[in-house]
Amino acid sequence: MNEGRSGEDIPINPTQDSIQEILHKVIIAHQQALALLQQTETAYGRLVPHQLLNLLEAKSIVDVKLGDQVERKMTIMFSDIRDFTPLSESMTPAENFEFINSYLSQMEPVISRHRGIIDKYIGDAIMALFEHGADDAVGGAIAMLERLGYYNAGRERAGYTPIHIGIGLNTGVVMIGTVGGINRMDSTVIGDAVNLTARLEEATKTYHSPLIISQNTLYDLADPKKYDIRFLDRIRVKGKSQPLSIYEVFNSDPEELRQSKRDALPVFEKAVAYYHLQDIAKAIPLFKQCIDISPDDFPALIYLERCYEYQATGQHFGTGELQSGLVWKEEQRTGVPEVDEAHRLLMERINTLTVRIDQDNCDGFGEIFTFLAQHAQHLFPLEEKLMHEHNYPFADGHIQEHKRFIENFTELEQKARKNTEDCRYLAFRTELLLLDWFASHATKADRHFARHLLNKPK
Numbered sequence: 001m002n003e004g005r006s007g008e009d010i011p012i013n014p015t016q017d018s019i020q021e022i023l024h025k026v027i028i029a030h031q032q033a034l035a036l037l038q039q040t041e042t043a044y045g046r047l048v049p050h051q052l053l054n055l056l057e058a059k060s061i062v063d064v065k066l067g068d069q070v071e072r073k074m075t076i077m078f079s080d081i082r083d084f085t086p087l088s089e090s091m092t093p094a095e096n097f098e099f100i101n102s103y104l105s106q107m108e109p110v111i112s113r114h115r116g117i118i119d120k121y122i123g124d125a126i127m128a129l130f131e132h133g134a135d136d137a138v139g140g141a142i143a144m145l146e147r148l149g150y151y152n153a154g155r156e157r158a159g160y161t162p163i164h165i166g167i168g169l170n171t172g173v174v175m176i177g178t179v180g181g182i183n184r185m186d187s188t189v190i191g192d193a194v195n196l197t198a199r200l201e202e203a204t205k206t207y208h209s210p211l212i213i214s215q216n217t218l219y220d221l222a223d224p225k226k227y228d229i230r231f232l233d234r235i236r237v238k239g240k241s242q243p244l245s246i247y248e249v250f251n252s253d254p255e256e257l258r259q260s261k262r263d264a265l266p267v268f269e270k271a272v273a274y275y276h277l278q279d280i281a282k283a284i285p286l287f288k289q290c291i292d293i294s295p296d297d298f299p300a301l302i303y304l305e306r307c308y309e310y311q312a313t314g315q316h317f318g319t320g321e322l323q324s325g326l327v328w329k330e331e332q333r334t335g336v337p338e339v340d341e342a343h344r345l346l347m348e349r350i351n352t353l354t355v356r357i358d359q360d361n362c363d364g365f366g367e368i369f370t371f372l373a374q375h376a377q378h379l380f381p382l383e384e385k386l387m388h389e390h391n392y393p394f395a396d397g398h399i400q401e402h403k404r405f406i407e408n409f410t411e412l413e414q415k416a417r418k419n420t421e422d423c424r425y426l427a428f429r430t431e432l433l434l435l436d437w438f439a440s441h442a443t444k445a446d447r448h449f450a451r452h453l454l455n456k457p458k
Contacts, residue, residue, distance in 0.1 A: 070176055073394050075137035075217055076194055077116065078201035079107075079144065079167040080125035087163070088124075100124055103163070106151045107144055114140030119189060129189065134171050134213075134220035138227060138249060141167045141211050145252035168200025170214040173394065173448055196244070199237050203246060207232060208298035211249040215436045218247055219404045220397065227251055228258060231269050232299060234276065234319045234432070242439035243319040245432055248299065260294035267293070268300060273428050276318050277357070280307050321435060322358045325351035332443040334450035336386075342379045343442045350434045353427060362427040369413040376406050383449065390453050398449060401441055408433055 081087070081103065088096055100123070107126060111118055114136045116128040130137040144167065152162035172193025193216070200212045212232065218224055228250045236243045250261050261268075271286035284307045290300040306317050326347045333340050349371055356362055380402045387395040412430050415421055 071173060071393075072131060072176055073171070073173050073397050074176075074189070074193070075130040075134045075169055075171040075220065076174070076189065076197040077111075077128040077130065077137055077141065077167060077169055078125065078197045079128075079141075079165055080123075080201065082164045082166055082205060084124045087161075103151070106147055110143045110147050111140055114143065116140050127189075129176075133222070134169070134217045135222055137169050137171075137217070138211075138213065138221065141169060142227075142249070142251045145210050149252075165210065166201055166204025167211045168197050168202070168204060168213075169211070169217045170194075170197040170200055171216040171220045172196075173445075196237055199235065200246060203233075203235060207248070207302060209248045209250070210252060213247050213249055215245040215247070216440055219401050219440075228253075228262060230261070230265055231272060231432075233272070234321070236319050242435070242443075243321065244439060245436050257294065257296050261297060264290040264293040264297065264300070268297070270422075270425055271300070272303060273425050275303055275307060277322070277424065277428055278310070278316055278318070280310050283307050321431075322354060325354055326435075326438065332447070334447050335454050336450050338382060339379065339446060339450065342375060343438075343446070346375060346434070346438065346442065350431065350438060353431050353434070357424060357427050357431060360424060362423040365423060365427040365430070366413065366416040368430065369409060369416070372409045376402070380406075383446070386453055387449060392449055392452050394445075394449070398445055401445065405433075405437055405441070 091099060103124070104121060104126070108118060111126070111128050114130070115132050116130050116136065119127045119129055121127075128137075128140075130140065145165070148163070148165060155162055170193050172191060174189050174191035174193050176189050178188070196214060196216075200214060203212050204210060209232065213229075218229065221227070229247050230250070232246050232248045234243045234245055250258055253261065267286050268290045271283050271290060274280070274283035274286065284304065287300050287304040287307065290297055291304065294300065310316050328344055328347055332343065334343075349368055353365060353368060356365060384395070384399055384402070386392075387398065392398070409430070412426060412433065416423070416426050
């Protein structure tokens with residue numbers, strides 16, 4: 001007797017045929033288990049993108065541990081639907097879910113095609129990461145806005161109101177990792193670059209501009225001239241002492257508006273400069289000229305209203321940089337003496353230029369370009385040599401920023417030599433270039449590189 005056993009499942013005297021049948025059942029069970037595991041892995045991949053696992057150097061979701069972290073240079077994207085709250089209040093909870101999923105299902109494939117990683121959905125908002133450079137992010141954002149046009153056409157055919165979105169992009173070094181507790185953890189991205197990206201997305205509402213990028217992202221583009229980009233404003237970010245320049249990318253504007261903004265571009269950027277110089281008498285006619293060329297240019301209309309408010313109340317929406325110079329602080333030191341001395345001399349030149357602009361004494365300001373050429377010739381090769389010797393992981397991006405800086409001040413130098421532009425306007429553009437460079441590169445990127453250099457084991 002074989003109590004507790006089924007005679008049908010395990011024969012008392014197994015034959016060759018019965019053994020084959022058992023083996024076949026085992027193989028089928030194994031295949032079913034493997035298929036379930038693959039389905040589970042695919043399901044987890046929809047919750048935790050495989051690209052994010054790759055960034056964390058994990059082969060599978062089971063390899064991810066609390067506290068895993070890695071440092072990367074990324075372009076971060078924040079986007080959300082404008083005026084979503086009143087739109088949401090007009091719908092039932094079920095309709096809200098249906099609408100959000102309908103919209104997000106349009107955007108997700110576009111981001112993926114441009115090698116973006118969707119880090120998280122926050123209601124109607126999307127946070128995405130682009131690890132292969134700013135061009136993927138800018139191209140993806142433009143494609144999202146184009147896709148939105150097709151989506152809105154469908155909404156209008158169905159009798160619904162079109163929606164509008166805002167996208168902010170910023171580039172910088174961030175920490176990507178896992179946070180939480182032993183029973184519940186999540187992936188997250190931490191760094192100053194993330195906070196600034198959120199501010200840029202908010203700025204799209206202020207300027208009615210669907211796509212705004214930072215100066216950091218502009219520097220990371222392989223060829224900024226591929227895109228329709230214009231200087232928009234200076235903003236001060238909470239917790240940061242130095243303001244930063246922001247730019248509008250208007251490739252996705254309707255063709256007529258896009259062309260009129262191109263036509264008005266030189267006038268617009270001069271008008272914005274004069275507004276920041278508080279030379280309202282020059283700014284107003286230039287903004288009016290912009291609006292004559294491009295009547296639907298919302299940023300020009302906003303700036304013109306600011307000009308009138310300044311005349312009426314004296315209130316100026318600026319960062320006040322012409323009234324205060326830069327101050328050398330201990331936390332700006334890199335710890336590499338030659339680099340710190342070069343930065344200190346650069347700060348002195350920036351402050352001298354600031355005083356000259358404030359006093360409207362800009363004749364001969366072009367002498368600063370000789371200093372900048374010498375600064376680049378001395379400092380950049382030194383830094384690049386140290387980066388290669390110490391295997392700095394972000395050397396390529398750092399060196400590209402060096403090249404872009406040289407291109408930018410060389411272009412301004414050529415304009416100054418022609419002597420066909422107002423020298424105060426050109427001096428102001430040069431000052432913005434140097435202020436952004438000092439804030440984003442000299443006292444941030446260079447300090448990051450120096451920490452790698454000084455903390456590396458001997």
